[in-house]
Amino acid sequence: MSPQSWIDLKQDAETGIETIRAHFVGHAYDPHWHDSYLVGYTEQGIQQFHCRRTIHSSTPGKAFTLEPGEIHDGYAIAPDGFTYSMLYLDAQWVERELRALFEEAPAHCQPGFTQTLTENPTLIVAIQRAFSVLQQPELRIVRQTTLDTLLGQLTTQLHWRARQGLDPRLPLVAQRARDYLHDHLDQDVGLDDLAAVSGVDRFRLTRAFKAAFGIAPHAYLVQLRLARARHLLARGATPADVAVALGFADQSHLGRWFLRAYGLTPALYRKRCSNLPDA
Structure with a gap:
């Protein structure tokens, strides 16, 4: 990691949600995945990464959503690097809460995201507010309302896919x-x-x-x-x-x-x- 790069990370004790705000110049991180849902946005610069066999370029005004297990990397293509804010949402928490929102959610399915990058200002605002409320002491009712708003916005990116042990698309x-x-x-x-x-x-x-x-x-x-x-x-x-x-x-x-x-x-x-x- 370059000397100009930095990471600020915190984990919320009640929900287990991690809030990360980071700035990278040059190479950020090698290909890897998380067992959490990743929801965030680029604040400044161009954040380029590989995911779903595609090269993505996230710029200010774009939100990014990654599912558990999706391999991705990260690097800056401009000299001044990029800054982003992101939430790591526990997979079990996400599914439990979304099933509460979707009373007719299919039984043998799990939530997934329809696309990796999207221009959705309302979703970005919801991410920003959730990030802020998790970073500071706040009334539980305010925190829960803010997170419910975020989950509601995520439903615009959501699809339910079959939960299966073997994927017929893979060897x-x-x-x-x-x-x-x-x-x-x-x-x-x-x-x-x-x-x-x-x-x-x-x-x-x-x-x-x-x-x-x-x-x-x-x-x-x-x-x-x-x-x-x-x-x-x-x-x-x-x-x-x-x-x-x-x-x-x-x-x-x-x-x-x-x-x-x-x-x-x-x-x-x-x-x-x-x-x-x-x-």
Whole structure:
């Protein structure tokens, strides 16, 4: 991260929502995903990123919405960089609240976003107000009303898609390998292990996996571990303990990957989310 770049992060204790305001010059972060819904807007500059196999350019006046698991990166294409504000919305919280809004929501479906970028001034205002109310002490009724307004605006970007274990659009061998990684994310998994459960050689498996999920199996495993690391750190676990629990070689190994994906160190993330002293 360049010396001109900075990140301000805070986690709301009641909802678990993370508020992030950041400025990046040059490269911001490597391809990664979150297990949260990401909702935000670019304040200044041009924020360029890859997502859904497309290059997007977010500029002031555009809101961006990403679903859990969507791989994206980030970088500035102008010398003065870009600044953005974003909310990380817990996936279970979002689905529960949206089902309260949609009394006829289909039973075996989950909420998704119809597009990644949209020019929607009303949605941006709702994001701004939610960001503000989560950053300062406020009456619960005000906070809840503000978040309800945000959810209401998100419905303009919403569609319900079938929740299914196997996606017919993706190669079965890649889905088997993905499921194995989820079940063994803390173990020293090899390509031969994935090939064995998938029923193909490791070269065909790697090609199928990249075609299905956009990254190689080893990078997917790292992202799984990083997503889990965020949860553990936010609950107060030390970076050293998290590194051991998730199969990283050591704390420095975790730190290098975490910084590349999220733009801040595990220790700083833990401090911002848990308010605990440095460990």
